[in-house]
Structure formats: C-alpha cells, structure tokens
Amino acid sequence: MNLLLLEDNDFVSEGIAEISGRRYEHIVNILKPDPGGTIKTGLINGNTGIATVLVIEKTKLKLKVDLLNEPEPPLPVTLLLALPRPKMLKRILQTCAALGVNRLYLINSYRVEKSYWQSPWLETKAIDGQLRLGLEQAGTTTLPQVELRKRFKPFVEDELDTIAGKTTRLLAHPYHHQPAPVSLNQASTLAVGPEGGFIAYEIDKLVELGFTPVSLGKRILKVETAVTALLSRLYT
Numbered sequence: 001m002n003l004l005l006l007e008d009n010d011f012v013s014e015g016i017a018e019i020s021g022r023r024y025e026h027i028v029n030i031l032k033p034d035p036g037g038t039i040k041t042g043l044i045n046g047n048t049g050i051a052t053v054l055v056i057e058k059t060k061l062k063l064k065v066d067l068l069n070e071p072e073p074p075l076p077v078t079l080l081l082a083l084p085r086p087k088m089l090k091r092i093l094q095t096c097a098a099l100g101v102n103r104l105y106l107i108n109s110y111r112v113e114k115s116y117w118q119s120p121w122l123e124t125k126a127i128d129g130q131l132r133l134g135l136e137q138a139g140t141t142t143l144p145q146v147e148l149r150k151r152f153k154p155f156v157e158d159e160l161d162t163i164a165g166k167t168t169r170l171l172a173h174p175y176h177h178q179p180a181p182v183s184l185n186q187a188s189t190l191a192v193g194p195e196g197g198f199i200a201y202e203i204d205k206l207v208e209l210g211f212t213p214v215s216l217g218k219r220i221l222k223v224e225t226a227v228t229a230l231l232s233r234l235y236t
Helices: 021-031 086-099 114-118 124-138 152-164 200-208 223-234
Strands: 004-006 011-013 016-020 038-043 048-056 060-069 077-082 103-107 145-149 168-172 188-192 212-214
Touching (some): 004 124, 021 060, 038 060, 077 223, 086 103, 086 124, 103 152, 145 152, 168 200, 168 223, 188 223, 200 212
Parallel strands (some): 004 038, 077 103, 103 145, 168 188, 168 212
8 A cells, every 4th residue: 555545534623633454554553653644645536645643542543634745647548458367357447447447447358257247346335446446556546437338330430539639549459560659649449458459349449430450469368467568558
C-alpha cells in the first residue's frame, strides 16, 4: 500500500477520519507508525495529501487528514477488453487502475468462455476491490469506470461508435505488421482481444468502425502483458 485510500464515510468530522479492517491491519502491522507519524493518503476520486496519526486503538485508527494535492490525472484512453479468465481479470483490473485507464469495457468475444461471465469477480464489489488495490499501488485516487457488455455484435453496432467518438481507434492484433504508435498526445479507444485474439469476423466489424490493427511485434503475449505493454507504449 503506497497510498491510504479514504472514502467520504471514513470522516467522522471535518478533517478527521477513522479506519478499521484491512486498511487498519496493513498500517498497524506493516507501516507501523507511531502517534504523530504521517501516511500518504487520498480520497477516492479526490485529492491526495497526508494523514497524521492521532490515536491507535485495538481495532481502529484515528487520523487528521490534509488533502491539498491534485491527483495524477487518468490516461485519455478507453479500453475495450475481451473478458479474460477470472484469475487474470483480477490482475488486469489492478493494472488498469494503476496505469490510469479512464474507462474499461469488458466485452464478449467468440473465444471468451461462457463460464467467465458467471464469475463472482464480475460483481461490482469485487471489481471495485481490485481497482482500489491498483490505486493504492500507484498512489492515485481516480477509479476507472468499468462496464460489462455480454454481446459483441449489439455493442459494436449500437454503442461503440458513440463511445469511441473522435478518439484514435486502435485494435491490438498480434498478426498485423503495423506497429502500435508511441507516445500518443491524444485520446484513444483501444480494443484488446482474448487469448488467441479476436476472430476474423470481430476484426472486420471493428475495422469497419475505423479501428486500425496494430501490434507489438512478432512475440505473442499474454493478455495481461499486452495490456501493460500497450498502455505504457501509447502513453509514456
């Protein structure tokens, strides 16, 4: 935990917060501050700053909070990600939050196993928990917006053009020769397929909407690796 994330309901009075549970356990057992010590902190979707430890009790921690700094802004990217297997999804959600993805659409694809959509990790609370771990790692506060789309064709035909708007539209495709751009200075919508990639029909539908197939070279990467590499390459 590189940043203590607070919520509005953690505040018991103006500038005073109390925390318990997982965050309390981590601070007391790992960071081990003394009364008067300080911890980097931030408010979900708000500013960052410093929390001064006032009182350490058996189950809760009382803090004086000063939030004076603007958080690191999110990347101007909307990520369309074919739903990965649940274990990978947890890691990818953390990565997306840590790297600053603004919006994330988890979409269906022919190669996505139907059982993946039944995963408890798609519940709102579970998604939120993984995103928060990513923010704590990166030291920022802006939660990505995450939406689920279980049907590929209606999503692409009815919604995607509006979602992508005037952004640069990119389709990660490992078998294409055009390299992914580097250091974009504009907003983008990035589509990343499942293990094995999108099928030809799905690629054609995305290309019809103006998505340009790009790759990271000849090496075939796991989805979680590709997402990290693409975001780092596009917005270094």
